[in-house]
Amino acid sequence: MSTASVARSARLGPLISIASVAAFVLLWYEAARLGWASSLILPAPGEVLDTALQMLNDGYRHVPLWQHVAISLGRALAAFAAALVVGIPLGLAMGLSPILSSILDPFVQFLRPLPKLALIPLVIVWLGIGESSKIFLIFVSTLFSVIVGAAAAAGSVKVGRLRLARAFGATRRQQLWYFVLPSALPEIFTSVRLAFGVGWTTLIAAEMVAADSGMGWMVINASSYMRTDIVMLGILLLGVTGYLLDLAVVGLQRAVVPWAGRE
Amino acid sequence: MSVKIAFEEVTQVYGDTGKGGGTRALEHFSLEIAERNFVCLLGPSGCGKSTVLNLAAGFEKPSGGSVLIDGKTVTGPGRDRGMVFQEPLLLPWRNVIENVMLGPCLAGWPKVEALAQARHYLRLTGLERFERHASYELSGGMRQRVALARAWIGEPPVLLMDEPFGALDAQTRLVMQELLLEIWEQTRTTVLFVTHDVDEALFLGDRVVVMSASPGRVLLDLAVDLPRPRTEEILTSPRFADAKRRCLRLIGEESRRAFGHLEGDGI
Numbered sequence: 001m002s003t004a005s006v007a008r009s010a011r012l013g014p015l016i017s018i019a020s021v022a023a024f025v026l027l028w029y030e031a032a033r034l035g036w037a038s039s040l041i042l043p044a045p046g047e048v049l050d051t052a053l054q055m056l057n058d059g060y061r062h063v064p065l066w067q068h069v070a071i072s073l074g075r076a077l078a079a080f081a082a083a084l085v086v087g088i089p090l091g092l093a094m095g096l097s098p099i100l101s102s103i104l105d106p107f108v109q110f111l112r113p114l115p116k117l118a119l120i121p122l123v124i125v126w127l128g129i130g131e132s133s134k135i136f137l138i139f140v141s142t143l144f145s146v147i148v149g150a151a152a153a154a155g156s157v158k159v160g161r162l163r164l165a166r167a168f169g170a171t172r173r174q175q176l177w178y179f180v181l182p183s184a185l186p187e188i189f190t191s192v193r194l195a196f197g198v199g200w201t202t203l204i205a206a207e208m209v210a211a212d213s214g215m216g217w218m219v220i221n222a223s224s225y226m227r228t229d230i231v232m233l234g235i236l237l238l239g240v241t242g243y244l245l246d247l248a249v250v251g252l253q254r255a256v257v258p259w260a261g262r263e
Numbered sequence: 264m265s266v267k268i269a270f271e272e273v274t275q276v277y278g279d280t281g282k283g284g285g286t287r288a289l290e291h292f293s294l295e296i297a298e299r300n301f302v303c304l305l306g307p308s309g310c311g312k313s314t315v316l317n318l319a320a321g322f323e324k325p326s327g328g329s330v331l332i333d334g335k336t337v338t339g340p341g342r343d344r345g346m347v348f349q350e351p352l353l354l355p356w357r358n359v360i361e362n363v364m365l366g367p368c369l370a371g372w373p374k375v376e377a378l379a380q381a382r383h384y385l386r387l388t389g390l391e392r393f394e395r396h397a398s399y400e401l402s403g404g405m406r407q408r409v410a411l412a413r414a415w416i417g418e419p420p421v422l423l424m425d426e427p428f429g430a431l432d433a434q435t436r437l438v439m440q441e442l443l444l445e446i447w448e449q450t451r452t453t454v455l456f457v458t459h460d461v462d463e464a465l466f467l468g469d470r471v472v473v474m475s476a477s478p479g480r481v482l483l484d485l486a487v488d489l490p491r492p493r494t495e496e497i498l499t500s501p502r503f504a505d506a507k508r509r510c511l512r513l514i515g516e517e518s519r520r521a522f523g524h525l526e527g528d529g530i
Contacts, residue, residue, distance in 0.1 A: 160352050163322055166339070167346040168366045178369065182356045259355030262399045 043229040048236070051229040060230065061221065063213045069237060072203055072214040075131070076245075079138035080196055087143045087195075088188060091150025096180070101151065112144035117205050129210035137206040142199030149191020153184035186260035189253040196249060200242045215241070267333065267421060267453040268296040268319055274327035274478075275314050288314045290478035292328070298420075299451045303458055303468035311479025312457045316425050319455060320346055332421065342370060345414035345452075347427040351406035353398035353413075360385065360394035362409050366417045384412035387446055404435035408442070415446065424456045428463070437495060440466055448492055461514075465506055466493060473514055475521050482517045485510055 032044030207216030222230035367377035
């Protein structure tokens, strides 16, 4: 493709995306209207919209809808913040110190791919069924991706840049602050984005632990009453919130490391 | 004039050095560079000319022999030697003037003095209108000018340059070469400049040291007697053509002799 046509399709991109979503909703609408599936299996968009409006007024199980969203978001954000505070320094330290990396790597590599649902019984025994166990589950599933990403980022500083540092007589501390850390930032952002994605998917699992609010809990609870419309509303809310969260991270990345991918 | 940089019988071997193994990048390489001289190190890629520069910079330690600056053995990199690399290596999180001020920042200069000096060198390199620009918005030639200003700001007595204009187009390269000479005339720093371009070496240098490959050593040491200050016009003058012809003839002769010598060794 020529540069001009690439630029044109970049401008058209958002329009095409909107059209594709509209086409999907139309297909969904038609499928329900023509009765391709019963409304228990596939509720119509209108039904879901009605449910949404009704729940905006009455809430779900005595809790307003916005509060379900806010509680889930609060749990996820608390877990993400803890994962960043612990994971980034630890990952960077592992990336910079081969000894520390050797000590911690077996644990990180064991825990990272572990299905976090398997931890639920242990987490309940350790932390009980309050907020802390839910936040901990999301924290654990986010943390290891952050650690691995930060460790890789710390090692990614180019040899030329380190030579430059040494040529200017930078001390070890200066090498770290002036060269290594800023060099690692773009890659840290990328891994944080991926880690948040992983953490957000754990939300449902976390809210399976004796919750009585939250989007994940809403989906699970509604499914036991065969309220497919509420399940779909919950899924839509989870998806949209996750998407907005990702957009926020991307926006922050653009503001903090505008040079990413442009060197 | 006193000797600023000296390589004494330097041998540099990479890889497994046991039982004569490893790659011999340099063997018995000797060279003396007088203070305030502009010396160009010319040779094909892989002849070890970057190794020579890295040894002077202190990035590498020689396997044998010694590298001296002002008669003292080089033990590591230091602020007494400015570096310009083939890539500009600007830090994208710093704007143009902050990149130029990198050295002063690391050395803990007072801010006012650092700013004044940075502005001075941005003026010399024609970048005064770009001081707040992001480095990644600049063209290749402008980036390399920033790198030049950044290396020069601390006024190091020695400037080491590793094919700094190698990645630029011919026009930009010529502009940069003239700019380099212009600043050098004012400061008379000792310069060791690595290149694989004969024209560039003759245009810039007081001396052109030609290296041969595997193992790297000095093939030829030529004094360039073209008058200074040199400008673009000199490139098309008969004197330049003469100097180039002589240089190429000598390189040819020496290469054939070296090659014949290798054949005599049974290759």
